[in-house]
Amino acid sequence: MSTASTDILGHPRGLVILFFTEMWERFSFYGMKALLIFYLTRQLMFGQGEALLILGSYLALVYVTPVLGGYIADRYLGFRRAIWFGGILIMCGHLGLALEGVEASISPDGTVSRNEIALQAFYFSLALIVAGTGLLKSSISSIVGSLYEETDPRRDGGFSIFYMGINFGAFIAPLLCGWLGETYGWSWGFGAAAVGMLAGLMVFKAGAAWLDGRGEPANIEALNQTVSGPLKRGHCVYIGCLAAVLPFWLLVQSGEIVGTLLTIVGLCLVVVVIVYAVRALESVDRDRVFAILALLPASTIFWMFFEQTGGSIALFAEKGVDLNVLGIQFLPSQIQSINPLMIITLAPVFGWLWVALQKRGRDISLPVKFSLGLVQLGIGFYMLFLGVSSATANEPVALIWLVLAYLFHTTGELTLSPIGLSAVTKLSIDKILGLMMGIWFLANGFANYFASRVAIAAGLDAKPGEAATLEESLPVFGNLFESIAFAAVVAGVVMFIVSPFIRRLMHGVK
Numbered sequence: 352m353s354t355a356s357t358d359i360l361g362h363p364r365g366l367v368i369l370f371f372t373e374m375w376e377r378f379s380f381y382g383m384k385a386l387l388i389f390y391l392t393r394q395l396m397f398g399q400g401e402a403l404l405i406l407g408s409y410l411a412l413v414y415v416t417p418v419l420g421g422y423i424a425d426r427y428l429g430f431r432r433a434i435w436f437g438g439i440l441i442m443c444g445h446l447g448l449a450l451e452g453v454e455a456s457i458s459p460d461g462t463v464s465r466n467e468i469a470l471q472a473f474y475f476s477l478a479l480i481v482a483g484t485g486l487l488k489s490s491i492s493s494i495v496g497s498l499y500e501e502t503d504p505r506r507d508g509g510f511s512i513f514y515m516g517i518n519f520g521a522f523i524a525p526l527l528c529g530w531l532g533e534t535y536g537w538s539w540g541f542g543a544a545a546v547g548m549l550a551g552l553m554v555f556k557a558g559a560a561w562l563d564g565r566g567e568p569a570n571i572e573a574l575n576q577t578v579s580g581p582l583k584r585g586h587c588v589y590i591g592c593l594a595a596v597l598p599f600w601l602l603v604q605s606g607e608i609v610g611t612l613l614t615i616v617g618l619c620l621v622v623v624v625i626v627y628a629v630r631a632l633e634s635v636d637r638d639r640v641f642a643i644l645a646l647l648p649a650s651t652i653f654w655m656f657f658e659q660t661g662g663s664i665a666l667f668a669e670k671g672v673d674l675n676v677l678g679i680q681f682l683p684s685q686i687q688s689i690n691p692l693m694i695i696t697l698a699p700v701f702g703w704l705w706v707a708l709q710k711r712g713r714d715i716s717l718p719v720k721f722s723l724g725l726v727q728l729g730i731g732f733y734m735l736f737l738g739v740s741s742a743t744a745n746e747p748v749a750l751i752w753l754v755l756a757y758l759f760h761t762t763g764e765l766t767l768s769p770i771g772l773s774a775v776t777k778l779s780i781d782k783i784l785g786l787m788m789g790i791w792f793l794a795n796g797f798a799n800y801f802a803s804r805v806a807i808a809a810g811l812d813a814k815p816g817e818a819a820t821l822e823e824s825l826p827v828f829g830n831l832f833e834s835i836a837f838a839a840v841v842a843g844v845v846m847f848i849v850s851p852f853i854r855r856l857m858h859g860v861k
Contacts, residue, residue: 362509363498368558370516373491375551377520379445382528382544385684388665390537396455396463400807403662404606407803409477411609412599415796416485418789427588429568430490437486438552440479445545447476451538478599494566521691529684613797620790635858639778642856643787647794649721650771652842654798656728656835657760660687663806667828673747693761701765717774718850722843724767729839731759732832739829777860
């Protein structure tokens with residue numbers, strides 16, 4: 352427990368170290384993500400459908416692996432070692448991308464030729480980032496929680512500050528990495544992401560003492576136990592983490608397999624939870640677990656549509672939006688800074704709003720917030736559809752429509768996202784809390800994968816080297832955005848209709 356002498360601005364001093372470590376890690380992640388779809392389509396000359404599937408598979412694995420990484424950190428390495436080793440893997444992955452050895456060419460018959468060895472190195476680099484993120488992502492949040500006692504009133508404020516670090520890194524990354532990558536070459540953009548992760552590791556190492564011993568392994572003696580010769584148990588864990596890169600290497604280039612595995616594993620876990628709840632839990636606990644499962648589809652649908660940001664919306668910005676503002680020409684990769692900027696601006700407003708409503712006895716229930724989040728997301732996509740409808744064959748979509756879309760997407764995110772994981776911790780019992788968290792993260796991975804499938808199904812499947820005209824591409828984007836807008840609003844309305852039923856299952860939990 353922190354004392355006043357070691358606090359900074361009223362919070363444990365370790366929060367400063369974790370804030371900047373996570374800020375730089377998110378800088379590296381979002382900087383690379385902003386460039387990835389364009390690197391796949393321009394440099395590697397993948398068709399839009401292939402590129403979206405690779406992007407979806409990569410992001411799905413990134414969101415699922417923290418479940419495994421959290422288990423390894425909790426059971427063996429401890430959070431600090433997991434963060435350090437995970438950060439090194441991430442940095443190596445970005446450096447691998449920065450080598451930029453893949454060259455592609457298109458023959459007259461439309462066949463794409465690529466250097467296969469360099470292409471596999473590219474996939475391996477993605478796999479390193481997947482494995483490293485799995486170790487780092489859940490561990491750093493766990494240390495933030497350990498800085499505070501369970502009853503410490505500063506706890507929520509500490510996580511809010513930490514969340515701002517995430518979004519500050521996400522804001523500056525596309526601006527800088529996007530500019531370097533699209534202006535001076537892909538190596539510069541991916542290299543900047545690697546430098547960002549290096550900065551995060553340096554901050555974490557330099558400030559280790561400020562963590563006051565938190566995040567160490569639960570059983571350091573077992574970790575140092577000799578297995579054979581100089582080989583210790585801890586070494587075996589690190590070797591196992593490196594070995595895990597190999598299946599990720601295969602999966603990141605096998606989108607069909609990723610989708611199948613996510614579906615099978617997800618359904619099996621849901622069945623296991625239902626059977627356990629029916630057989631082993633009392634009625635109140637059982638109902639609360641069922642409430643989590645009832646919220647799961649709404650969360651999955653929200654993120655499946657929201658995560659069009661790095662795929663279809665990025666391609667839309669490239670092909671159909673006028674990115675010139677007062678004489679400044681922004682790049683397509685840089686538009687991904689809009690969402691985190693709005694989160695930084697609007698998060699305090701929403702925090703004040705929820706408290707004000709609660710004080711007046713008009714607090715909005717959790718399932719209704721999910722409903723409102725979906726409806727706002729749908730309105731955002733309808734703004735994009737209106738923008739497409741206003742464009743002509745010679746005049747692209749005005750940037751204001753994209754900004755309006757991001758505004759509604761951000762307010763929807765702030766309405767739904769912060770309460771998702773909190774709902775799981777409040778509604779689940781301790782015995783299966785880890786399992787329920789795993790299902791929640793798995794649903795996010797599922798959503799990221801099927802975000803690419805939604806875009807492909809809508810017609811975003813241009814072949815390598817195709818340069819569709821503005822007149823040809825806008826109807827495809829318009830149909831996609833209109834369909835998503837309709838589906839999101841309908842999902843929100845359905846969620847609102849069933850919200851009283853879900854509230855009864857929650858038995859007073861807010």
